Amino acid sequence: MWQNFFEKEKKFLNPYIERMKNYKDYIMYEKEKMNLYKGSWKEYFKNDNPIYLEIGSGAGNFIARSGEKVKDKNFIGIEIKFKRLVLAAQKCKKRNLKNVLLLRRRGEEILEFLGKSEISGLYINFPDPWEKEKQRKNRMIQQGLFDNLDVIMKKGGKIFFKTDHKGYYMDVLELMKDIKGYKIVFNTEDLHSSDRAKENVSTEFEDMFLKKGMKINYIEIEKEV
Numbered sequence: 001m002w003q004n005f006f007e008k009e010k011k012f013l014n015p016y017i018e019r020m021k022n023y024k025d026y027i028m029y030e031k032e033k034m035n036l037y038k039g040s041w042k043e044y045f046k047n048d049n050p051i052y053l054e055i056g057s058g059a060g061n062f063i064a065r066s067g068e069k070v071k072d073k074n075f076i077g078i079e080i081k082f083k084r085l086v087l088a089a090q091k092c093k094k095r096n097l098k099n100v101l102l103l104r105r106r107g108e109e110i111l112e113f114l115g116k117s118e119i120s121g122l123y124i125n126f127p128d129p130w131e132k133e134k135q136r137k138n139r140m141i142q143q144g145l146f147d148n149l150d151v152i153m154k155k156g157g158k159i160f161f162k163t164d165h166k167g168y169y170m171d172v173l174e175l176m177k178d179i180k181g182y183k184i185v186f187n188t189e190d191l192h193s194s195d196r197a198k199e200n201v202s203t204e205f206e207d208m209f210l211k212k213g214m215k216i217n218y219i220e221i222e223k224e225v
């Protein structure tokens with residue numbers, strides 16, 4: 001099992017690695033298997049419903065709630081932390097969802113396992129802000145992400161970005177001025193007072209920030225047709 005993730009066996013293995021095996025209907029962790037589905041994920045879901053991707057699904061509140069609420073969409077969540085994958089899978093299993101799959105994979109690798117125009121939308125909820133100037137190159141939302149979306153996202157598809165971090169929000173607004181083929185269709189510094197509040201599905205980080213009385217920044221970006 002560990003061979004899926006590390007080159008050498010480790011002295012201490014995260015116990016959640018083994019536990020992922022108990023959720024085979026919800027977690028896929030073998031890279032080769034994921035790559036084989038490239039361009040044919042509809043065969044995995046056994047329907048033609050649109051596929052939405054979430055990068056950094058965390059402990060899965062958003063993806064499990066979305067899968068339960070919107071049955072005619074399929075959701076693929078990618079996440080690197082083993083414990084969070086297991087927690088997310090438990091939430092999907094409890095709801096007996098057939099339209100959600102979690103992949104143990106990095107957001108930077110989406111071209112390896114998603115085919116041309118295969119996704120209809122992308123959710124990025126509270127990604128790490130990488131605050132320090134030197135670390136910014138690690139941010140999920142940057143030119144490279146749009147280069148990948150040029151390939152894997154349908155025209156007219158949308159990117160939905162939520163963050164508590166005002167700096168990240170402002171930087172993405174600025175970045176979008178230089179990104180060709182995409183346009184901002186909605187943005188707000190206070191999602192929960194906006195007209196998108198009603199349809200919003202909250203995440204675990206979002207619930208935590210709201211409890212602290214913080215406001216949620218939100219941007220919706222469309223791939224032009």
Ligand SMILES: C[S@@+](CC[C@H](N)C(=O)[O-])C[C@H]1O[C@@H](n2cnc3c(N)ncnc32)[C@H](O)[C@@H]1O
Binds near residue numbers: 078079080126203204
């Ligand atoms: C701040 S948490 C937010 C979790 C969840 N989206 C939420 O809103 O509650 C960021 C998540 O992204 C995951 N993550 C960080 N870098 C990633 C990457 N390169 N690929 C996939 N997931 C990543 C982390 O493990 C973590 O669970």
